[in-house]
Amino acid sequence: MKGEKISVLTRDPWDALQKFTEARIALGRCGSSLPLKESLKFKLAHAKARDAVHQPVQMEMVAEQLASQGIDTLQLVSSVKDREEYLTRPDKGRCLGTASKKVLKNQPKGYDLGIIISDGLSAPAIHQSAVGVACGFMEILKTTSLSVAPVSLVRYGRVAIGDEIGEILGVQLTVVLIGERPGLSSPNSLGAYLTYAPSPGITDESRNCISNIRPGGMVVAEAIRKIAYLSERALVQKMTGVGLKDKMIEGYFPMENLVVNRPGK
Amino acid sequence: MTYTKMSLRELLAKATPFRSGDVLAGIAAANEEERVRAQMTLADVPLSRFLQECVIPYEEDEVTRLIIDEHDKEAFAPISGFSVGEFRDWLLTDQATTETLTQLSPGITPEMAAAVSKLMRIQDLILVAAKCQVITKFRNTIGLPGTLSVRLQPNHPTDDVRGIAASTLDGLCYGCGDAVIGINPATDNVENITRLLHMLDGLIESYQIPTQSCVLTHVTTTMEAIHNGAPVDLCFQSIAGTEKANRSFGVDLALLKEAHEATLSLGRGNCGDNVMYFETGQGSALSANANHGVDQQTIEARAYGVARKFHPLLVNTVVGFIGPEYLYNGKQILRAGLEDHFCGKLLGLPMGVDICYTNHAEADQDDMDVLLTLLGNSGCTFIMGVPGADDIMLNYQSTSFHDAAYIRKLLNLKPAPEFQAWLESLAIHDKAGRLLPIEKSNRLLELNTEVNV
Numbered sequence: 001m002k003g004e005k006i007s008v009l010t011r012d013p014w015d016a017l018q019k020f021t022e023a024r025i026a027l028g029r030c031g032s033s034l035p036l037k038e039s040l041k042f043k044l045a046h047a048k049a050r051d052a053v054h055q056p057v058q059m060e061m062v063a064e065q066l067a068s069q070g071i072d073t074l075q076l077v078s079s080v081k082d083r084e085e086y087l088t089r090p091d092k093g094r095c096l097g098t099a100s101k102k103v104l105k106n107q108p109k110g111y112d113l114g115i116i117i118s119d120g121l122s123a124p125a126i127h128q129s130a131v132g133v134a135c136g137f138m139e140i141l142k143t144t145s146l147s148v149a150p151v152s153l154v155r156y157g158r159v160a161i162g163d164e165i166g167e168i169l170g171v172q173l174t175v176v177l178i179g180e181r182p183g184l185s186s187p188n189s190l191g192a193y194l195t196y197a198p199s200p201g202i203t204d205e206s207r208n209c210i211s212n213i214r215p216g217g218m219v220v221a222e223a224i225r226k227i228a229y230l231s232e233r234a235l236v237q238k239m240t241g242v243g244l245k246d247k248m249i250e251g252y253f254p255m256e257n258l259v260v261n262r263p264g265k
Numbered sequence: 266m267t268y269t270k271m272s273l274r275e276l277l278a279k280a281t282p283f284r285s286g287d288v289l290a291g292i293a294a295a296n297e298e299e300r301v302r303a304q305m306t307l308a309d310v311p312l313s314r315f316l317q318e319c320v321i322p323y324e325e326d327e328v329t330r331l332i333i334d335e336h337d338k339e340a341f342a343p344i345s346g347f348s349v350g351e352f353r354d355w356l357l358t359d360q361a362t363t364e365t366l367t368q369l370s371p372g373i374t375p376e377m378a379a380a381v382s383k384l385m386r387i388q389d390l391i392l393v394a395a396k397c398q399v400i401t402k403f404r405n406t407i408g409l410p411g412t413l414s415v416r417l418q419p420n421h422p423t424d425d426v427r428g429i430a431a432s433t434l435d436g437l438c439y440g441c442g443d444a445v446i447g448i449n450p451a452t453d454n455v456e457n458i459t460r461l462l463h464m465l466d467g468l469i470e471s472y473q474i475p476t477q478s479c480v481l482t483h484v485t486t487t488m489e490a491i492h493n494g495a496p497v498d499l500c501f502q503s504i505a506g507t508e509k510a511n512r513s514f515g516v517d518l519a520l521l522k523e524a525h526e527a528t529l530s531l532g533r534g535n536c537g538d539n540v541m542y543f544e545t546g547q548g549s550a551l552s553a554n555a556n557h558g559v560d561q562q563t564i565e566a567r568a569y570g571v572a573r574k575f576h577p578l579l580v581n582t583v584v585g586f587i588g589p590e591y592l593y594n595g596k597q598i599l600r601a602g603l604e605d606h607f608c609g610k611l612l613g614l615p616m617g618v619d620i621c622y623t624n625h626a627e628a629d630q631d632d633m634d635v636l637l638t639l640l641g642n643s644g645c646t647f648i649m650g651v652p653g654a655d656d657i658m659l660n661y662q663s664t665s666f667h668d669a670a671y672i673r674k675l676l677n678l679k680p681a682p683e684f685q686a687w688l689e690s691l692a693i694h695d696k697a698g699r700l701l702p703i704e705k706s707n708r709l710l711e712l713n714t715e716v717n718v
Contacts, residue, residue, distance in 0.1 A: 021431050026435060034667045
C-alpha cells in the first residue's frame with residue numbers, strides 16, 4: 001500500500017448518459033456526499049450568476065456602440081435608487097424616475113415601433129447580446145417605412161417600464177430587451193418582450209416573449225428574425241399576447257410583405 | 266398605539282416576522298418594536314375570535330367560506346378556551362401528543378395555525394411539527410416515522426425523453442423517487458403531456474417501481490389527458506389562499522373537485538387513493554394582486570385549507586422560488602420554510618418542502634443545507650431531488666440526490682417501506698438504507714434503452 005493512493009470516490013457507471021442531458025448526472029460520490037470537484041464547479045457557476053445580478057450595466061458603452069451605427073438613444077432611469085431596492089421593489093422598477101419622465105415628455109411623439117434596452121437581472125446579457133439584437137433589428141426596420149423611436153436605455157428597469165415609455169412616446173409596439181433571471185449555467189440570457197398598444201397596467205398575458213437569447217441558447221441572428229416576425233404579425237393583427245401565436249416558417253424573410261395602415265398619418 | 270382595536274388582518278400582518286413581501290405589500294410593521302408589540306397583542310387574542318372575524322370577508326371569498334363551513338367544532342372544543350399564546354405554550358407540552366394533534370387538526374383553521382406560528386421561534390416550529398404525523402398512500406406509504414421521501418424531478422429544457430430518463434436513472438440509483446417522479450414540462454400542451462405520462466408509466470411498469478408519476482401541468486390539461494386515456498397517477502395543481510389568486514391560476518374549488526374526481530375514477534393506486542399533488546408558496550397571492558391586505562404567510566396557510574379538502578398525497582411549498590421581492594435572503598427563506606412545514610402539518614397535510622433559491626436572492630448552498638437539516642429534524646414528509654441541485658429547465662437551485670442521501674444518513678431515515686424494499690431488491694440500498702456501489706451489470710442501468718423516442 002505504500003505510496004499508493006486509496007480511492008475514496010465511488011463512481012457512477014452511467015456517465016455515458018451525460019450525452020443526453022446538461023443536467024448534473026453521474027457525479028459520483030464520496031461516502032454519500034458530493035465529490036469536492038463537483039462541489040467547486042457548482043460554486044463557480046453560482047458565483048458567475050451572482051456576479052451577473054450585481055454587475056452594473058455600462059449604458060454609456062451601449063449608447064456609444066449604437067451611435068456608431070447611427071442609432072439615437074435616450075438615457076433613462078426607473079424610480080429605483082440602487083441594486084438592493086431594485087431586487088425588492090419590482091413596483092418601482094416598473095415606473096420611470098421624475099427626471100427621466102421629463103426627458104421623455106420633451107421628445108417628439110408618434111412612432112410605429114420603439115426599442116427599449118434595460119439591465120434587468122443580468123448586465124452581461126446586455127453587454128453581450130443587446131446591441132447586436134437592436135442593430136440587427138434596426139437594419140431590417142430600415143428596409144420598411146416604419147417609424148422608429150430613439151432607443152431607450154433604462155437602468156434598473158422591469159419589463160413593464162416599457163409600457164410607460166411606449167405610452168409617453170406614443171409608440172404602437174414596444175420591444176423590450178432585458179437581462180433575464182440568471183440560471184446557473186446561463187448567467188447571460190437576454191429576453192425580448194413585445195407589447196402592442198403599451199400602457200401602464202398591462203399584464204403579461206398581453207405580451208409575447210422570446211427568451212434565452214445568448215451564445216449557446218437562441219443565437220442573436222435567430223432572435224432578430226423571430227422579433228421581426230412577431231413584430232410584423234403584431235402590427236398586422238394589432239395585438240400581442242395569447243392571441244398572437246408564433247407560426248414562423250423556416251424560410252421566413254423578415255418584413256417582406258409588411259403593409260401597415262397608419263390611422264391619422 | 267391601539268393594537269387592541271386593530272382588525273385580525275392588520276394585527277397578523279404587523280405581527281408577522283419581517284420579510285420583503287409584506288414590506289412590498291405595504292402591510293408590515295413600521296419597525297421592530299411595533300412588530301413585537303403586535304405579537305404581544307396577538308398572543309392575547311382568543312382562538313374563538315378567528316371563527317367570528319375573517320381576514321377576508323365570507324361573502325367575498327370562497328376560500329374563507331370553505332374554512333368557516335368545514336370547521337369541525339367538536340375537534341376544536343379542547344382548545345376553544347385558549348388564546349393564541351396559550352395555544353403555543355400548550356403545543357410545546359407533553360399533553361400535545363401525536364394522537365391529540367391528529368384529532369385536533371380539523372378544529373384548527375389556517376389563520377389559527379398562521380397566528381400561532383408567528384409567535385413561535387424556530388425550535389418551537391421544529392418540535393411541534395415533529396410531533397405531527399400524516400400518512401398518505403397511493404402506490405406506497407408516505408409519512409411513516411423514520412422515513413423521508415423524495416420527489417425525483419428529472420426536468421429537461423426541451424422535454425427530451427432520453428434526457429429525462431437519464432436524470433430519472435441517476436435519481437433512482439441514489440434512492441430517490443418514492444414521493445413521486447414528477448416532471449415540470451417545458452411545453453405545456455396535451456400531446457406533450459400525454460407523451461411524458463406514457464414514458465413515465467412505461468418505466469414504472471417495466472421496473473415494477475412502487476411509486477407514482479406526475480406531469481405538473483394545469484388541472485384542465487390533466488383532465489383532458491385523462492379523457493384521452495392517458496395513464497395519470499397524480500393530478501397536479503398550483504394553489505393559493507384566496508379565491509382571486511386561485512382564479513389567476515385558472516382554478517376554483519369546483520374545478521379542483523372535478524379534477525379530483527376524474528383522477529380518482531382511474532383507480533390506479535394499489536395502496537391508497539390520495540391522488541392530488543399541490544404546490545404552494547408564500548407571495549403568490551401578492552404577485553397576482555390578490556392578497557386583500559393579508560400577510561403572505563397567513564395566505565399561504567389558507568392555501569393549505571384548500572389543499573386539505575382534497576386529501577392530497579403530497580403538498581409542496583416551493584419556498585425560495587418566487588424571488589427576493591418576497592423572501593429576500595437565506596434567513597427569510599429558512600424561517601418561511603419552517604413556518605410552512607409547521608402550519609401544513611398542524612392542519613393535517615403531508616407537507617414537503619422544495620428547499621430552494623434563485624440566483625438573485627441573497628442565499629447559497631449553505632443556507633439550503635441549514636434548512637434541509639432543520640426540516641429533516643422537523644419530520645418533513647418529502648424534499649426534492651434534482652441532479653446536482655441544478656434544475657436546468659426552471660433555472661433555480663433545489664436539493665440534490667446527494668442532499669437527500671446526506672439527510673437520510675445523518676438522521677437515519679429511510680424511503681417509504683415499499684420503495685426501500687424495491688431498492689434492496691435492486692442492490693441500490695442495503696437493509697439499513699445505505700447506498701451501495703452500483704454494479705455495471707445492474708439491470709436498472711438498461712433503463713435508458715427502454716425509452717421509446
